[in-house]
Amino acid sequence: MQTTKASAKRKPRVVEPTPTELAERRIAELQRTDNGTMSEVWVELLTRVSEHAAKRLMR
């Protein structure tokens, strides 16, 4: 048991991006490739939609 614990501790920690960070990255990518300069309110809305849809669609 002790060995397992110790090895778990030594494992390097991988910091996973949060769902919000993922959604922000997706929309930033979209801005770069397609829509060009979309206004701030739309970027904010699409980020929130993307974040929520990812949760609901289990993606």
Next chain:
Amino acid sequence: MSTPYIQVNGYLDERGQFLFKGETVFSPVLTESVPAWQLARALCGWDPLSFYGTQLRTPQGQSDARELQMSALDTMRMWSNPVSLRHLKIEWSADLERFRQLASALADALVAGRIVPTLPAPGHSPRWRPLDAHLFADMPEEDKEAMLRWLTAAVEECLLHPTVAPAWERVENSIPAWSKVDLFHDEDDWHIALGFREDKRPFRVGLQLVDPAHSSDDWELNVILQDKADKDALFSWRGQTSGSELPLAWQSHYQAIEREMGRWVAMFPWLTEGSRMSEALSSGFSPIRSTLTDDEAWIFLTDLSQSFRDAGIPVFVPAWWERVREHRARLKARFQSTVGSAVNPLLGLNATLAFDWRVALGDVELTEAEFRQLVDEKRRLVKVRGEWIEMNPTFVGAAKKAMDEARKRGLRLSDVLMDALVDSRQEVPESEDGEPRLAIEMELNKHLQEWVREVKTAPVASEVSVPEDFQGELRPYQQMGFGWLYALGRLGLGACLADDMGLGKTIQCIAYLLASKRDAANRKESRPSLLICPTSVLSNWQHEFARFAPSLVVRLHYGQQRSGLETFASDLKGVDVLITSYTLAQMDQEILSSVDYHLVCLDEAQNIKNAASKQAEAVKTFSSKHRIALTGTPMENRLTELWSIFDFINPGYLGTLSQFRQQFVYPIEKSRDADRIATLQKLIQPFLLRRLKTDPAVRLNLPSKTEAREYVPLTAEQASLYEGVLTDMLERIEQTTPMQRRGLILASLTRLKQICDHPALMLKNSTSASWRQRSAKLDRLLEMIQEVRSEGESCLVFTQFVSAGELILRACEEELGERPIFLHGGVVKSKRDELVDAFQNGRHGVFVLSLKAGGVGLNLTAATHVFHFDRWWNPAVESQATDRVYRIGQDKPVEVHKFVSLGTVEERIDEMLQNKTQLAEQVVGETEQWVTELSTDELKSLFALRRDWVDG
């Protein structure tokens, strides 16, 4: 035999919900319909978000239903998730299969934010489609429509979620083009107006309105191209013929410009005249009309320009327009009067003043005649002295009305003062017909400015010297109070001196009366002053006059021997101050009002707190140059009490009672309106001087005062009587009118309090030998009095009930061998003076007083202990009573003992009073609770007896 499988049929309904039906197919001829709940488990058994299918619904919510309902997002999850349905054999109908094929692509688009709003047909709402058009490329129209409905329903599910909804609200609120879809015919234009897509054209196309040189000419309307790279570069578009003036690179966009104008004209047909549109387009000219009339220009500026902006069309209007819109039109009264200046004092706040009107519209100031002439022209925009100004009909109407009203009633000194005290730009109360009233700005001349300054600085302008024949010394704050009374008196303005009990209002007033006499002598005038006070303090005043101002001739108007109408005026010859009581002020109103006084002064002015009382009405009829109110509690309960006092000192200053109620009482008492409180404070501040004993500036150095509560239990006899009264009240209360209800509550409250004091007060039987033991309160009081007396100290005992006072007297005599003295309402004045004297000189050590008769005006500093045998609703009344002892002249620490019967209404009242934070503290510093306005349930909980405290 082949393996059974589930055949699923279904469709997407109008709201974007899927409805499924399943049947198990055992063979081509043997099938069985699947209940909805079972279908839900079969389709979503893998799905944790729907709790493995258990949270899916049937349309009717029935357990044996066959139709299963799934939201757009839930269905998309089911079909797009690779782990779902892997182990089941399911056959989807052909319709559903087409949806299923697209599920992953739509889910990808949604998660990647690759979705676009679509411009709907007129009258419909926008919908959402995938950004990647190829997804629908080869689809029949009908399927395309169904897919749009599905994606839109899925997006809308997201928009409703709490983590998305705020961002969606911001879109809806900040982008008018979202809801104004009817203004757009082209989706690209709409997307640009939404800010969803960038406008790639190097310029913006807009409309420009140019004002004429003279206000009677027409306005110019131009189509303008604005260079995006240089916003100041504007080009007029006069059709393609204007091309030579435009940058070459713009040529490729000419058609877009014409398309844009076509869109404008479709939305706003009046922009073109008749058939000009087609002619103009074919001839290469601008189809937009080039001039607007005065009225049209007005509508364009105020109304249409916003519609254009909503439709994504830039609008350029004259630079002055924003300025004109922001300009506040103001109505000013410019005074020339010398009334109220130091040259012409003593006119009071009701003096009317001469003035001229000025109307300020932006930077232009008009005389009344100029204003009325422009009003007659009936134009919205006029050019006066090179400046455009707006003649706003609302302002014009309100200004005319304000001018007419002011002409009728005149503008008074009180209006000038109020304007100086309260910011006139604040909202002004509505006039009686409910329309907004215009605030009139006051422009004061030097005289009036000086007058306002004097009023405002009266409290600190106390340079006047105390008359030499004043036999005493004023403390610094008293010197200031005297100076303040004097300054206001010189201006003919009433004053309310509201210092805390014991701070010496009396001697400040006496000093002022002496100074007035000195001034009158200089002017060779002689008028008496009238002082009205409660009967109980008549002698006190006499003594104080004799002590501090022996040079004043003081006469008492009291008793059988007082002057009648015939001799009154002649008897007053040589008299400086006439003292009388409130009762006589009312009874002898005719006699007393037969003379003009220099000053009418009310002591304990809370006696006129009820403006409708005869007493209050009577004192307001006495004519004098100056009026003063002295009170330690300018407001005990209600704001209207303050109004009544002000109606005496400065009649009309706070408006009529109903105006005052509208403007201050309702907003402050109901909703604690902080702005109104601040306004009222500013208005009363020049005329109300209130210092507290605790003010550091007062530097009283009074000895300490400690307050303690003596908690005592009820005896079993008291408890059963208490409950009897309570039950009786609660039984009867439901059958009473509101008026009777109040009476019943007050009567019951009195009884409950009496029972808490001693059962004999209610039963009227105190003859038994053990009567003292029937009340723990009385028993404890006797012990404590004994202790006080054994230390050689004296005490006051306050009670509300004369019968309780008598009981205490008898108990002291029997148990302690000392008969206290007793002051109550039935004791005549001469006897009162004797009693006070006897106590102050140490001939008696225990003084029982009824709260009403002994609570005010007396100086009883010989005591060091104060007992409150029963409790009063209003803590101000109790502290006023306590202040008989704790005042100037007291040099020993004072102890206050308040008796509280445990478990009873007394304890509950005590708790309420300790938790108070009420209106009066915000305005002048007092408070109250109203028991009769409580609901029956609240009464029950207030009065109910908690038996755990009953003794035995």
